[in-house]
Amino acid sequence: MTEETLCGELERRAPGQWELYRKSAESRQIETSRSLRRVLWRREEGWAARWWESGAPRFAAAAAPGALALAIPQAALLPAAGDPPPEWPSRASPMPAENPVEPPPDLFEELARAVAAASRGQARLAFLGLRRGKAAERVVNGAGLDVGQRHQTFDGVAQAIGRQGSRAHEVRLPFRWREAPEIEALARRLSDAATLPLADRPAPFAHGQWLLDPGVAAGILAALAPLFTAERPPRWMGRGRIAAPGLAIADDASGDAPFDGEGVPTRRVLLVEDGEIAGHLYDLRAATRAGTRSTGHGVRPSFRTPPSVSPRRLFFEARTPAAPEPLLASVRRGLFAAALTAPVHVDLERDRYEVEFTGISLLAGRAQGPVAGARAAGRISELLRRITGLSTDLQFFAAPFLTGAPTVLVERANFE
Amino acid sequence: MDWDETAIQRWLEPLASRPGELAEVFGESLWELTLEWRDGAVREAGLRQEEGTGARWRHAGSEQFVFVAGTEEASVREAVRALRAAAGRDTLPIRPSRAGASLPDGPPSLDQDRWPRRLSAAFARHAPRHRFRWRIRETERRVVAAGQPASVARRRLLSLEGRFTAASRPGDEERDFSFHAPDADATAAELKAALIAAGAARDRAVPALAGESDVVLAEGSAAVLFHEILAHPLEADADPSPLSALPDARVAVSELEVHDDPRRLDLFGGYERDDEGTAPRAVRLVHSGRIGSRLTDRAHAGPQGSTGHGRRAGPAEPPLPRSSNLVVAAGSATAEELLRRLGNGLWIEEFRGGSVDLAGGTFRVAFPRARRVRRGRFADEVGPGVLAGELLPALENIEPVVGRDVRVCRSLGWCARGGQVIPVQGAAPDILIRRLAVRPAL
Numbered sequence: 001m002t003e004e005t006l007c008g009e010l011e012r013r014a015p016g017q018w019e020l021y022r023k024s025a026e027s028r029q030i031e032t033s034r035s036l037r038r039v040l041w042r043r044e045e046g047w048a049a050r051w052w053e054s055g056a057p058r059f060a061a062a063a064a065p066g067a068l069a070l071a072i073p074q075a076a077l078l079p080a081a082g083d084p085p086p087e088w089p090s091r092a093s094p095m096p097a098e099n100p101v102e103p104p105p106d107l108f109e110e111l112a113r114a115v116a117a118a119s120r121g122q123a124r125l126a127f128l129g130l131r132r133g134k135a136a137e138r139v140v141n142g143a144g145l146d147v148g149q150r151h152q153t154f155d156g157v158a159q160a161i162g163r164q165g166s167r168a169h170e171v172r173l174p175f176r177w178r179e180a181p182e183i184e185a186l187a188r189r190l191s192d193a194a195t196l197p198l199a200d201r202p203a204p205f206a207h208g209q210w211l212l213d214p215g216v217a218a219g220i221l222a223a224l225a226p227l228f229t230a231e232r233p234p235r236w237m238g239r240g241r242i243a244a245p246g247l248a249i250a251d252d253a254s255g256d257a258p259f260d261g262e263g264v265p266t267r268r269v270l271l272v273e274d275g276e277i278a279g280h281l282y283d284l285r286a287a288t289r290a291g292t293r294s295t296g297h298g299v300r301p302s303f304r305t306p307p308s309v310s311p312r313r314l315f316f317e318a319r320t321p322a323a324p325e326p327l328l329a330s331v332r333r334g335l336f337a338a339a340l341t342a343p344v345h346v347d348l349e350r351d352r353y354e355v356e357f358t359g360i361s362l363l364a365g366r367a368q369g370p371v372a373g374a375r376a377a378g379r380i381s382e383l384l385r386r387i388t389g390l391s392t393d394l395q396f397f398a399a400p401f402l403t404g405a406p407t408v409l410v411e412r413a414n415f416e
Numbered sequence: 417m418d419w420d421e422t423a424i425q426r427w428l429e430p431l432a433s434r435p436g437e438l439a440e441v442f443g444e445s446l447w448e449l450t451l452e453w454r455d456g457a458v459r460e461a462g463l464r465q466e467e468g469t470g471a472r473w474r475h476a477g478s479e480q481f482v483f484v485a486g487t488e489e490a491s492v493r494e495a496v497r498a499l500r501a502a503a504g505r506d507t508l509p510i511r512p513s514r515a516g517a518s519l520p521d522g523p524p525s526l527d528q529d530r531w532p533r534r535l536s537a538a539f540a541r542h543a544p545r546h547r548f549r550w551r552i553r554e555t556e557r558r559v560v561a562a563g564q565p566a567s568v569a570r571r572r573l574l575s576l577e578g579r580f581t582a583a584s585r586p587g588d589e590e591r592d593f594s595f596h597a598p599d600a601d602a603t604a605a606e607l608k609a610a611l612i613a614a615g616a617a618r619d620r621a622v623p624a625l626a627g628e629s630d631v632v633l634a635e636g637s638a639a640v641l642f643h644e645i646l647a648h649p650l651e652a653d654a655d656p657s658p659l660s661a662l663p664d665a666r667v668a669v670s671e672l673e674v675h676d677d678p679r680r681l682d683l684f685g686g687y688e689r690d691d692e693g694t695a696p697r698a699v700r701l702v703h704s705g706r707i708g709s710r711l712t713d714r715a716h717a718g719p720q721g722s723t724g725h726g727r728r729a730g731p732a733e734p735p736l737p738r739s740s741n742l743v744v745a746a747g748s749a750t751a752e753e754l755l756r757r758l759g760n761g762l763w764i765e766e767f768r769g770g771s772v773d774l775a776g777g778t779f780r781v782a783f784p785r786a787r788r789v790r791r792g793r794f795a796d797e798v799g800p801g802v803l804a805g806e807l808l809p810a811l812e813n814i815e816p817v818v819g820r821d822v823r824v825c826r827s828l829g830w831c832a833r834g835g836q837v838i839p840v841q842g843a844a845p846d847i848l849i850r851r852l853a854v855r856p857a858l
Contacts, residue, residue: 035477035655041498042483042732044468059462063485067465078451078461079532157835161656161775168656170775197776304464342780345858354858377858416626 001066007140009072010051014058016142017085018051019262023303026101027133027153032108033126039103046303051142056080057285059306086284087293088143089264095138095148104130104154107181114187115160115194123194126170127159137300139263147263151256154179155398158186162194169197171339176398185395189215193339196358199370203415204361209334210376210413211327214395216337216357217405221249221314223344223353224380225401228271229281229297229309231289236351236381243275243384246319251281251297253312253402261300261307269295274319275385283309299401315404318390324407327389329365335415336360341373346380353380375416386411417443417467417487417558421566427496430505431473432562438474438714440561441496442691443467443487444731446553451532453548453578456540458532468731471495473503474715483732487558534604535576542611543593548578552599559693561714567693572599573684573839575829576607586620592768592784596684596829596841610826621785624801626855630761631803632754632789632848636823639742639842640767642674643828644779645807646701647739647840648772650676650709651725652716658777658807662707667808669816673745674702676711678724684829684841685740689724692735696724701742702811713737729836738833742842747818754846756792757817762854763787763794764803766827772807780804782857804853819846 003020010018022045029040047068048061053076060075062068112125131153138148155176162169171193175186192213212220227233228251236242243249252268259265262284270278282290283298286309298307328336337357345354354377361368389409396404424441431439445467452460467487473480480502482495497508531552539546554572577594593614597603633641649659659667678696680686690696692714700708712718713726716737726735755763763786770781785799824843831840 036479037477038479038481038734039502040481040483040734041502043485044483044732045485057460059460060464061462062465063467067467071463071465075461075463078449078463079458080461081457081459083459163775168775168777170773304466306460306462347858352858375855 001069003065003140006047006049006065006069009069010049011142013072013076014051014053014142016088018049019088019139019141021048021050021261021300021303022046022138023135025133025135027131028101028103029129029131030104030106031127031129032106048300048303048306050306052085055082057083057085061304083285084288086288088141088145088284089262089294090141090143090145091147091263092145093147093149093258095136096150098136098150099134099152101132101134101152104132104156105181107183111158111183111187114183115190118187118191119162119195122164122198123160123162123191125158125190126161128156129158130156137261139259139261141263145263147259149257149259158190160190160194162198164195164198167198169194174398176396176402189339193358196338196360196370197341197372199372201361201369201371203335203371203374204368205333205335205415207412207414209331209362210410211331211334211336211362212405212408212410213336213338214393214405214407215397216340216355217316217408218395218397218399218403219340219344220353220355221316221405222399222401222403223346224348225311225314226348228311229286230348231286234349234351237277241275241385242277242381243272244387245275247275247384247387247390248273248317248319249314250317251311251314256313256402260294260296260298260312262294262298264294264296264298266296266312269297281309281311283307301400311401311403313396313402313404315394315396316390316406316408318406321390321392321406324391324393327391327407327409328362330389330409331362331365334362335371335374336362336367337376348380351379351381353378353383376413377416378414383410383413386413417445417556419443419492419558419560420489421560424492424496424560425562427493427508428560428562431500431503434475436475438472438561439499440472440559440692441492442470442472442728442731443492443558445487445556446730448551448553451550453535453539453546453550455545456536469495470728470731470733471499472734473499479734481734538608538611542608542615543580543582546578546580548576548580548593551575557689557691559689559691561693564693567689569687569689571687573597574599574603580615582615584618584620591615594827594829596839597826598681598684598686600682606826618785619797621797621799624786624798624854624856627853628851629854630758630848630850631852632758632761632763632846633844634751634763634819634846635765636825636842636844637765637767638744638844638847639825640770640828641779641781642744642844643739643742643831643840643842644770644772644781645810646674647676647711647742648833649774649807650701650711651739652710652712652737654774657774659707660710664706666706668702668705668811668814670705671747671816671818672702672705672814673700675700675743675745676725676739676741677743678740680741680743683741683824683843684826684839687740690722690726691728692722692726694722694724694726696740699723699725711737711739727838729838733836736834736836738838739831739840741840742844744822744844744847746820746822746845748820749817749846750820751846754817754819754848755789755794757815757848758789759792761789762798763789768827777807778805779807779810800857802855802857804855810849810852813850813852815848815850817848821845
């Protein structure tokens with residue numbers, strides 16, 4: 001079974017209304033804990049077909065072209081309601097040259113020392129999984145598209161345990177490095193997240209200013225991402241300005257990959273500009289339904305599922321960012337959220353958020369002491385409008401998609 | 417999967433020549449049908465077929481793992497060859513596959529017609545406005561391990577997850593719904609009954625108040641709590657674990673009997689062979705109120721061997737000791753008696769997820785709604801909220817009145833740990849626990 005045969009079968013079933021996707025990936029991973037060192041090598045291949053047959057969308061995926069050929073006629077039998085096919089992109093771009101994937105370095109001992117130093121001995125590294133991977137993707141469709149692209153990743157997960165007397169706290173953080181390992185930054189995040197919850201103190205204020213570590217701010221932004229992809233945004237978003245003046249939110253993955261999972265070129269999309277809605281993210285189908293063009297946000301987390309609209313590299317931008325130190329100095333009375341202690345919860349329809357975090361209480365720009373756990377809750381619209389400061393220390397985090405944020409100052413929040 | 421098991425055993429022999437070495441090959445063939453329903457119509461339909469081979473060698477504190485796509489002979493050879501090279505053993509020669517790249521068997525009958533028809537009728541009647549994802553997954557898993565007989569296990573699992581609009585007394589409201597079950601004759605009727613119950617009219621919920629509360633975990637929902645506070649801490653690789661240092665210690669009332677039982681094939685987490693080829697056995701987690709045994713795989717087995725809890729999300733992952741079906745034995749109390757004993761507190765019938773911090777010995781489980789109980793009578797609707805606490809005090813605060821009817825918790829279906837998601841489930845009677853921390857949630 002060849003790619004040409006599959007394309008021919010799809011063209012026969014859905015003339016001009018089909019897409020064939022192929023992904024091959026290889027990764028090398030080292031997982032280290034105190035009791036086990038595990039080395040993993042994976043080589044994966046996946047094929048996916050999407051086509052409009054009798055006016056309805058169909059999808060089939062398999063690990064090999066022969067299996068996909070078997071799955072396509074079966075998928076065609078499934079019930080599905082009619083939906084207009086998208087306006088398919090058409091362009092050609094050859095597959096770039098391949099690079100070998102190197103095993104990741106073994107950094108357990110180095111990170112363990114950095115965690116111990118950052119926490120003054122209160123936290124220890126329990127587990128580190130590091131992975132280097134590469135993937136090649138190719139998309140062809142019935143409109144003549146034939147594009148290929150390659151990615152390289154360097155990511156992992158680290159687990160640390162903080163101890164103070166008889167109390168302990170465990171934390172597990174995923175991370176993604178661009179090129180070189182960022183040991184010190186990861187050690188600091190692990191140390192804060194593992195040791196701050198061991199403090200006795202609850203939040204000393206019921207409300208006040210709220211300074212967000214980049215990781216916490218990125219977690220909140222990732223939770224709000226459906227605002228920029230939903231077909232029907234919630235009603236409260238239609239009331240003019242949704243965020244503070246000077247605040248911008250953009251999505252730009254053009255430095256990571258030239259195309260999205262549907263073969264549409266990647267481009268920068270400004271979503272919020274000067275506090276007002278300025279754009280929206282579309283994949284091919286969402287764009288067809290909205291009567292517009294795809295913004296290059298058809299995302300395939302794997303070959304196993306059809307592409308769907310999602311941010312790819314979402315981040316806060318400020319017109320006039322400040323250095324982190326003046327931002328900290330400007331906090332009269334409030335809390336610094338150093339790490340999340342639970343996933344961020346949002347109810348976009350009802351305009352509500354809830355963030356559980358651990359951090360440090362601040363008075364006149366100075367640290368007063370650790371806060372074991374606090375909960376900030378309120379209206380999303382108020383939270384966005386009360387952002388009065390963004391720092392220059394933009395950092396990216398591995399959420400389901402890359403999300404970037406600097407240190408963020410919220411002028412007022414309610415704490416429990 | 418048409419494997420020459422004798423040949424694979426031979427390929428694995430050099431990897432298990434020293435005492436304590438484990439070597440195995442695991443293959444999976446999977447068919448999965450997914451339908452995305454929205455307001456009575458299937459908006460997306462998809463079919464997935466995957467085959468993959470994972471090979472593992474483990475000795476003392478070192479493990480090598482290889483995954484390659486496909487399950488034909490060439491894939492198995494490639495995986496074992498890479499493993500032997502990584503373990504420093506003689507390499508397996510490259511030979512052309514005798515049969516060449518074989519096609520997978522045709523798809524099993526996934527009931528492409530029967531289930532959509534049934535669901536369509538059930539949704540139209542009981543939840544006409546909805547957004548559901550329905551999946552039926554059939555897997556065949558094969559294990560060839562050095563020095564062990566080969567095994568094969570097949571499962572077919574159904575999952576329905578999403579939200580629907582329920583007509584309620586104060587007006588329409590959105591409710592979450594999830595149902596996970598093995599495909600069986602009675603599954604459709606059970607799903608319909610669950611939909612009807614989930615769509616029942618309710619009063620407007622008032623926010624949960626923060627503080628301590630006594631709670632009854634009803635309708636099998638106690639399985640979710642025990643999954644977090646007993647099953648995870650007793651997985652053999654749980655380190656640190658607040659329970660692993662307490663073998664045979666009394667932690668709860670003697671009326672409490674809790675097992676992890678993979679042999680319950682009527683439950684979502686059941687299987688006939690685990691993912692290392694071991695026939696599973698039920699493990700007592702709490703016996704007469706005392707901490708029982710740990711859930712082991714081959715790598716963490718004691719003198720009696722693995723308990724058959726070596727599980728993996730798929731062939732691309734190495735096996736880990738994981739829980740399966742959490743089953744709590746029945747007591748003798750009626751629901752009325754439990755209500756009376758509760759007095760004032762919360763009556764919770766459903767959880768929507770939970771987590772445990774093993775190092776800290778704490779847990780949290782989130783409930784979408786509850787009924788407040790005042791003086792032994794049902795009062796207003798409350799929720800959503802979070803129950804939180806410490807493992808050992810929560811176990812100590814279980815009352816010796818255990819419900820007499822054990823109910824399956826079909827909303828408990830998937831458990832994620834370390835990025836690996838596996839099917840689990842549980843069944844439990846009503847359980848009364850004193851003084852748990854409650855707080856409101858979104």
